[in-house]
Structure formats: C-alpha cells, structure tokens
Amino acid sequence: xxxxxxxxxxxxxxxxxxxxxxxxxxxxxxxxxxxxxxxxxxxxxxxxxxxxxxxxxxxxxxxxxxxxxxxxxxxxxxxxxxxxxxxxxxxxxxxxxxxxxxxxxxxxxxxxxxxxxxxxxxxxxxxxxxxxxxxxxxxxxxxxxxxxxxxxxxxxxxxxxxxxxxxxxxxxxxxxxxxxxxxxxxxxxxxxxxxxxxxxxxxxxxxxxxxxxxxxxxxxxxxxxxxxxxxxxxxxxxxxxxxxxxxxxxxxxxxxxxxxxxxxxxxxxxxxxxxxxxxxxxxxxxxxxxxxxxxxxxxxxxxxxxxxxxxxxxxxxxxxxxxxxxxxxxxxxxxxxxxxxxxxxxxxxxxxxxxxxxxxxxxxxxxxxxxxxxxxxxxxxxxxxxxxxxxxxxxxxxxxxxxxxxxxxxxxxxxxxxxxxxxxxxxxxxxxxxxxxxxxxxxxxxxxxxxxxxxxxxxxxxxxxxxxxxxxxxxxxxxxxxxxxxxxxxxxxxxxxxxxxxxxxxxxx
Amino acid sequence: xxxxxxxxxxxxxxxxxxxxxxxxxxxxxxxxxxxxxxxxxxxxxxxxxxxxxxxxxxxxxxxxxxxxxxxxxxxxxxxxxxxxxxxxxxxxxxxxxxxxxxxxxxxxxxxxxxxxxxxxxxxxxxxxxxxxxxxxxxxxxxxxxxxxxxxxxxxxxxxxxxxxxxxxxxxxxxxxxxxxxxxxxxxxxxxxxxxxxxxxxxxxxxxxxxxxxxxxxxxxxxxxxxxxxxxxxxxxxxxxxxxxxxxxxxxxxxxxxxxxxxxxxxxxxxxxxxxxxxxxxxxxxxxxxxxxxxxxxxxxxxxxxxxxxxxxxxxxxxxxxxxxxxxxxxxxxxx
Numbered sequence: 001x002x003x004x005x006x007x008x009x010x011x012x013x014x015x016x017x018x019x020x021x022x023x024x025x026x027x028x029x030x031x032x033x034x035x036x037x038x039x040x041x042x043x044x045x046x047x048x049x050x051x052x053x054x055x056x057x058x059x060x061x062x063x064x065x066x067x068x069x070x071x072x073x074x075x076x077x078x079x080x081x082x083x084x085x086x087x088x089x090x091x092x093x094x095x096x097x098x099x100x101x102x103x104x105x106x107x108x109x110x111x112x113x114x115x116x117x118x119x120x121x122x123x124x125x126x127x128x129x130x131x132x133x134x135x136x137x138x139x140x141x142x143x144x145x146x147x148x149x150x151x152x153x154x155x156x157x158x159x160x161x162x163x164x165x166x167x168x169x170x171x172x173x174x175x176x177x178x179x180x181x182x183x184x185x186x187x188x189x190x191x192x193x194x195x196x197x198x199x200x201x202x203x204x205x206x207x208x209x210x211x212x213x214x215x216x217x218x219x220x221x222x223x224x225x226x227x228x229x230x231x232x233x234x235x236x237x238x239x240x241x242x243x244x245x246x247x248x249x250x251x252x253x254x255x256x257x258x259x260x261x262x263x264x265x266x267x268x269x270x271x272x273x274x275x276x277x278x279x280x281x282x283x284x285x286x287x288x289x290x291x292x293x294x295x296x297x298x299x300x301x302x303x304x305x306x307x308x309x310x311x312x313x314x315x316x317x318x319x320x321x322x323x324x325x326x327x328x329x330x331x332x333x334x335x336x337x338x339x340x341x342x343x344x345x346x347x348x349x350x351x352x353x354x355x356x357x358x359x360x361x362x363x364x365x366x367x368x369x370x371x372x373x374x375x376x377x378x379x380x381x382x383x384x385x386x387x388x389x390x391x392x393x394x395x396x397x398x399x400x401x402x403x404x405x406x407x408x409x410x411x412x413x414x415x416x417x418x419x420x421x422x423x424x425x426x427x428x429x430x431x432x433x434x435x436x437x438x439x440x441x442x443x444x445x446x447x448x449x450x451x452x453x454x455x456x457x458x459x460x461x462x463x464x465x466x467x468x469x470x471x472x473x474x475x476x477x478x479x480x481x482x483x484x485x486x487x488x489x490x491x492x493x494x495x496x497x498x499x500x501x502x503x504x505x506x507x508x509x
Numbered sequence: 510x511x512x513x514x515x516x517x518x519x520x521x522x523x524x525x526x527x528x529x530x531x532x533x534x535x536x537x538x539x540x541x542x543x544x545x546x547x548x549x550x551x552x553x554x555x556x557x558x559x560x561x562x563x564x565x566x567x568x569x570x571x572x573x574x575x576x577x578x579x580x581x582x583x584x585x586x587x588x589x590x591x592x593x594x595x596x597x598x599x600x601x602x603x604x605x606x607x608x609x610x611x612x613x614x615x616x617x618x619x620x621x622x623x624x625x626x627x628x629x630x631x632x633x634x635x636x637x638x639x640x641x642x643x644x645x646x647x648x649x650x651x652x653x654x655x656x657x658x659x660x661x662x663x664x665x666x667x668x669x670x671x672x673x674x675x676x677x678x679x680x681x682x683x684x685x686x687x688x689x690x691x692x693x694x695x696x697x698x699x700x701x702x703x704x705x706x707x708x709x710x711x712x713x714x715x716x717x718x719x720x721x722x723x724x725x726x727x728x729x730x731x732x733x734x735x736x737x738x739x740x741x742x743x744x745x746x747x748x749x750x751x752x753x754x755x756x757x758x759x760x761x762x763x764x765x766x767x768x769x770x771x772x773x774x775x776x777x778x779x780x781x782x783x784x785x786x787x788x789x790x791x792x793x794x795x796x797x798x799x800x801x802x803x804x805x806x807x808x809x810x811x812x813x814x815x816x817x818x819x820x821x822x823x824x825x826x827x828x829x830x831x832x833x834x835x836x837x838x839x840x841x842x843x844x
Binding site for chain 2: 033035037041043044046049050051052126129131133134182183186199201202203204205206207223225227228229230231233234237238240241242243392394401433
C-alpha cells in the first residue's frame with residue numbers, strides 16, 4: 001500500500017484535531033460516578049506497613065477499601081467496625097473482641113476471627129515493618145472461641161482500642177494475602193471495605209466500584225475515581241472546569257472564590273490538625289519570662305483572620321475542642337504589654353532584644369511561612385528578635401528525633417483519635433522522639449497517665465498536664481486548621497473531623 | 510563502521526555511568542537527611558528508630574551499602590523503594606514509557622513548529638513575516654515551560670475546557686492495553702479512540718514542553734537558512750526559476766539542518782529534565798513526577814535508580830545524535 005505525503009499529513013491532522021478539540025468528559029456525580037481531585041498519591045496498598053501507613057492524608061483511601069477493627073464517626077466518636085464489642089478483662093491483663101458475623105472479603109470469601117488474629121499478630125511482629133508495632137506488640141497469646149477473640153496484654157493501655165480506629169488499625173485477608181504474597185497484594189488488593197479496587201495507576205488515578213455485599217450497606221455512589229492531583233492550582237482547575245466533582249486542600253482565597261460559583265458548594269470543617277510552635281529546652285528558652293513573652297505577644301486571632309481569611313480556630317493547648325481532654329478554661333491571653341514587662345525583668349527590650357532562631361516549613365501548610373513572619377513581627381514589638389530558618393518537613397522530623405530543633409520550631413500535629421496521649425503525650429513526654437521540651441517535671445506528670453485505668457481520672461490528669469504546660473509556656477499552640485472542600489451541588493459530601501474525605505459518605509443531592 | 514561506532518560509544522558510557530552511580534550514592538548519604546525520619550510514628554522509641562534503620566540496611570557503612578547496591582544493580586536490581594515498598598526497577602519500567610512518549614511528542618512538536626517558523630521567516634526575510642517569527646520565538650523562549658503549562662490549564666482547561674487537565678488517560682474507562690506505551694500501542698493496534706484520549710491528555714504538557722525548544726530551533730534554523738540561501742547553489746536554483754519556497758525546502762533546508770540537529774539533541778536532554786515540573790503540574794504519571802515524590806520522601810534507592818535512568822537516557826540521546834550527524838553529513842560517514 002502506498003501512502004502519499006498529502007494523505008499522511010491529512011491523516012495526522014485529522015487525528016490531532018480529533019484528539020485535541022473534543023469536549024472534555026464532565027464528571028457526573030448524578031450518574032453514579034464521583035471524581036475526586038485528591039491532593040496526594042497512594043504510594044502503597046498495604047495500610048499496615050511502610051511510610052504510607054502513617055501518612056494521615058491517605059487514610060481516606062484505605063478506609064474506602066479496607067475496614068478498621070473499630071470504626072469512627074465524622075465527629076471522631078467511635079463506632080463498631082469489624083469488631084462489634086470490645087473491652088479489657090477485669091484485671092486489665094488482657095482484651096476481648098467480638099467479631100462481626102456475615103462480613104465477606106471482596107473476593108466473596110468470609111471474614112473470620114482468624115483474619116483478626118492474623119492481622120493483629122502481623123502488626124505486632126517487628127519483622128513485618130508496621131510502624132505502630134510498639135502498640136500492637138503489646139498483645140500475644142490470641143485465642144478464638146466462636147466469634148470472640150481474646151489476647152493477653154503485656155501492660156494495660158487505655159488507648160489500645162482507639163488505635164484500632166487509627167493508623168495501621170486495618171484488617172487484611174489472611175488467606176488471600178498468604179496466597180498472593182506482598183507483591184500480589186500490591187498488584188490486586190482486596191479488603192472488606194465499602195469500595196472494591198477496579199483500576200489503579202500509580203500517581204495517576206484510582207477507580208473504585210461500590211461493594212454490593214458491604215456489611216454496612218452498599219455505598220450510594222457506584223463508581224468513585226480518585227485523581228491524584230498534587231498541585232493545588234491544578235486541583236482548582238479540575239473542579240472549576242467540571243472535570244472533577246470534589247476537591248480539597250486548596251488555598252482559602254480560591255475556596256472563597258469557588259464556593260460562590262454557580263453549581264459549586266463549599267464546606268469548611270475544623271479538623272484534627274493543629275499548628276504549633278515547639279519550644280526546645282535550650283537557651284534562651286530556659287528563661288520562663290522569655291517563653292511567656294513569646295506566647296503572650298502572639299495575636300492568634302489576628303493571624304487566623306488576616307492570613308487564613310478566618311479559616312482556623314485559635315487554640316491555647318495541644319487539645320482541639322473536639323478532643324477528649326479539651327479544657328476551655330485553659331487560656332493564654334494575648335498581652336503584648338505584659339510580654340514586654342516580662343522581658344524587661346529578664347533584661348531584654350526592643351533596643352536589647354533576646355535573640356534566637358525559629359524554624360519553619362514554607363508551603364507545607366497553608367501560609368506557614370507567612371504566619372511565622374507575622375509572629376516574628378509581633379515578637380519584635382516586645383523585644384524578641386527571631387531569625388527565620390526555612391527547612392523541609394523531612395528535615396524537621398530528623399532534627400526533632402535527634403532533639404536538635406532550634407529553640408522555636410513551627411510544626412503541625414495531627415491526632416485523628418482525639419486522645420491526649422497522641423497529642424500532648426507524644427509531643428511533650430521526654431522519651432518520645434517527637435518531643436522538643438524534655439524536662440523531668442512534665443514527665444513526672446505524664447508518666448502515670450500512660451497506664452491509668454480510671455478513664456475519668458486519666459482525662460483529668462491530662463487536663464492538669466495541659467494546664468501546667470500552658471502556665472509554664474512550654475509550647476506555643478497556635479490554631480486548629482480548617483479543611484476546605486469544594487464540591488458540585490449535585491453531590492452531598494459529609495466532612496470528617498479527621499480530615500479523611502470518605503467517598504462512602506457521599507450521596508447524590 | 511556503524512556497529513564499531515555504537516560499540517565505542519557504549520564502551521565510553523560505562524565509566525560515565527559508574528562515576529554517576531558512585532557520586533550519587535555517596536552524595537545522598539553524606540548530605541544531612543535521614544530517610545526514615547518521616548516514617549517515625551508518634552510514640553516510637555529510640556529502639557524503634559534503630560529497627561527502621563536496620564530494616565532498610567541504613568545501619569551499615571556507606572561502603573558496605575554501596576557494594577551491596579552495586580552488586581544488585583549489575584543484575585538490574587535497584588533495590589526496594591523505601592516509600593513505595595516496591596521494586597525500583599519495576600517502578601521505573603512502568604513509568605518511563607509515559608515520559609518517553611511525552612518527550613518524543615514534545616520533540617516532534619518542537620521540530621515541526623520550529624522548522625515551520627524558520628521556513629516561514631526565511632521565506633519572508635526582511636519583511637513583516639520575519640519580524641513576526643522573531644517576536645513569537647522571543648516570547649516562546651522567554652516564558653518557562655511550566656508557565657506555559659499553567660497558562661494552558663487556565664485557557665484550555667477552564668476558560669475553554671476542550672482538553673483534560675490531568676493524568677494520562679480518562680480514568681473512567683478501561684484502556685485494555687498490554688504495554689505502558691499507551692499512545693504507541695494504541696496507534697499500532699489502530700485503537701484510535703484510545704489514541705485520541707491519550708493524545709488529548711498529552712497535548713497540553715507536550716506543547717508546554719515544546720514551545721521554548723521550538724523557538725530555539727526556529728532561531729538557529731532561520732539563521733542557517735539565511736546563510737544557505739546566499740550560497741551559489743541556492744542562487745543558481747533561483748536563477749533557474751525555482752520559487753524561493755521551493756529552494757528553501759528542497760535545497761537549503763537539509764544543509765542548514767546540521768547545526769540545528771546538534772542543538773536539538775542537546776536541548777532534548779534538557780526536555781527530559783523539564784518533564785519533572787511539567788509532569789507535576791499536569792499530574793502526569795511519568796518518571797519526572799516519580800522523581801519529585803522520591804526526593805520529598807528521601808527515598809534513596811528510588812532516587813539512585815532514577816538518576817541512573819536519566820543518565821542512561823542522556824547517553825542514548827547523545828548516541829542517537831552522533832548517528833544522525835552521520836546520516837545528514839556524508840563527510841562524517843566516510844571519515
């Protein structure tokens with residue numbers, strides 16, 4: 001066959017034209033498909049191993065495909081999941097769990113108590129690579145009796161069951177996993193969750209189909225597509241062009257603009273993520289007057305109003321209002337005059353300021369660098385001169401684990417189970433690699449609370465710790481973040497305080 | 510002759526690759542940064558951190574780590590990605606085709622557009638046409654590719670939404686392709702619907718990548734064409750009555766192409782580097798996007814694998830360039 005040059009050119013032009021100038025497919029929520037322009041990709045399908053297992057942003061995807069031992073409502077309260085009932089034995093030396101009947105895996109095989117035991121045993125095995133192994137390793141000697149599973153515990157842990165609704169608290173199918181192996185599971189994962197994996201292209205998209213046999217009822221949206229769109233401006237374009245039905249984590253300026261557009265709706269929810277400044281117990285932070293002045297000089301409301309367009313909740317402790325140990329009576333008021341007086345008592349003034357470095361990320365959280373710039377400006381007015389050092393978030397983790405953070409360091413702290421151990425506890429207890437202020441007085445208060453069996457006493461104890469920390473200005477809590485979600489008005493979206501955008505909570509409007 | 514030339518260049522590439530491997534391996538381990546720092550969960554103890562280091566072999570000396578890695582790399586095994594927990598070779602193999610197709614399409618667009626502009630500018634030398642070509646190429650050259658990308662997203666994704674903004678294909682459809690070369694396979698199997706969809710997804714990132722290169726080609730080629738049009742053979746052809754356009758395309762273009770090919774080859778290597786940002790902006794699943802994720806997560810095995818892949822690509826492009834010189838210029842073919 002001979003192809004003429006003219007024919008070749010004409011053919012090419014036809015293909016190029018057809019390829020280019022065709023209307024883009026519009027996402028159609030009402031037709032049973034919801035497309036989410038999602039802010040991160042999914043690195044791995046195993047929700048119990050590797051770095052992705054402790055990445056809060058991708059838990060929503062895991063929660064769509066896999067079930068957790070215990071469920072969590074959008075307000076962070078706990079609800080039966082694969083476990084219908086659970087508890088500690090009277091002596092506090094072991095646990096019992098009643099496994100839900102009638103649950104099936106996506107391949108149709110039944111979920112059994114043996115899957116629960118295998119998942120917990122694997123999670124507690126140091127060789128399996130579960131980052132939360134230190135929690136699960138507490139359990140051993142599992143026994144199954146009908147639907148009830150029992151296990152011995154090395155020590156009483158009041159937060160153990162909350163972890164079952166948190167990071168790595170997922171149940172995987174033993175028989176399937178052992179049959180296909182880790183690589184096979186990555187290639188074709190199955191769970192017992194509300195959605196089944198239909199197609200997955202790493203760093204591009206994930207397509208899910210509703211699980212008709214889901215024990216909690218089939219989800220309202222038949223097909224869900226997660227498009228991995230890591231660039232915020234591209235996510236804005238996705239929703240604005242109609243290519244996606246839902247997006248999240250966009251700049252607040254764009255949120256305010258888009259929510260007013262016809263056909264779009266906006267939701268803002270305070271989530272379990274707080275902005276704070278770690279204070280490290282090195283000079284000049286060993287001077288209580290300097291610490292108090294740092295805290296008093298910062299006008300948190302002004303930061304939220306002016307920099308975040310009002311999308312944030314100023315806080316005074318490491319507990320957000322939705323957390324169990326939140327105490328509204330603990331206040332650290334904005335008082336620049338008093339701050340200047342305290343600094344003067346320590347020999348500092350605007351002319352002779354106290355100097356230190358503050359570290360911050362830039363662009364990791366909304367307006368993080370701008371917020372620190374504003375805070376440094378507020379400090380300058382009372383006699384604190386801080387140099388800003390920008391670092392990557394990975395560097396922050398490294399420095400924090402080595403206890404080498406600067407005297408002040410900005411960070412955001414998430415706590416999707418709202419328990420004080422996973423907020424104040426790990427942020428302020430010396431042996432934790434995540435604490436910056438490491439002193440015996442705080443440890444003495446926190447230590448007994450790790451194993452406290454009286455829940456009311458435990459929460460009261462944590463509130464006392466929070467008050468002590470605020471009274472001594474050992475950390476500078478700034479604000480609770482607000483998550484912006486924009487969606488088409490043809491879709492109902494239920495936000496979750498954990499920040500997880502769960503498609504199983506979507507429904508056609 | 511050709512085989513000898515290819516063999517000689519391949520032999521030269523070995524020490525280059527070895528040097529790159531050693532340099533990257535050592536640098537990544539000497540610069541501050543702990544790859545497991547981001548994996549440390551709340552409540553982890555110092556022992557847990559040490560356990561994580563041991564799990565990824567980071568508790569050994571740099572020399573021991575390199576010997577182990579080099580031994581595996583010789584067998585095509587670049588280890589397991591820390592962040593993705595998957596075989597690095599497999600990850601790169603699955604993502605490289607997307608980048609190669611994007612780069613090839615961008616290069617094709619750049620060559621076609623640059624050549625057309627150069628020919629048009631030469632045809633209208635000294636007039637408004639040449640001035641217009643200079644102005645267009647000046648703007649295309651001055652604006653970086655990622656700015657073009659963002660502009661296209663606004664223009665053709667939002668204001669006049671005719672092209673998809675992200676990804677490589679429509680995620681609501683099953684492509685049913687066996688290889689990762691979506692465009693090439695779809696065209697070969699005459700699945701024009703799939704080819705159209707893939708092409709539509711590639712068009713904006715490819716044009717964004719192509720514009721600065723097209724402008725550069727237009728400038729260099731126009732200058733070479735102007736020189737060739739002053740040569741005796743071109744003047745003779747004009748005297749014989751051939752049209753200016755015919756002389757440019759049929760006579761002068763081939764002779765003017767050699768410096769342009771040289772420049773294009775060098776620029777195509779930069780095109781591969783340019784995919785990193787462009788792939789990010791368009792959420793295009795190639796190795797550029799993968800490289801950003803690897804760097805953010807300090808995924809040492811993946812970074813090493815990707816840099817070696819980039820190095821091999823550069824070497825191959827340069828080899829292809831050498832061979833194309835010989836094809837264009839008979840003097841090089843015959844020594």
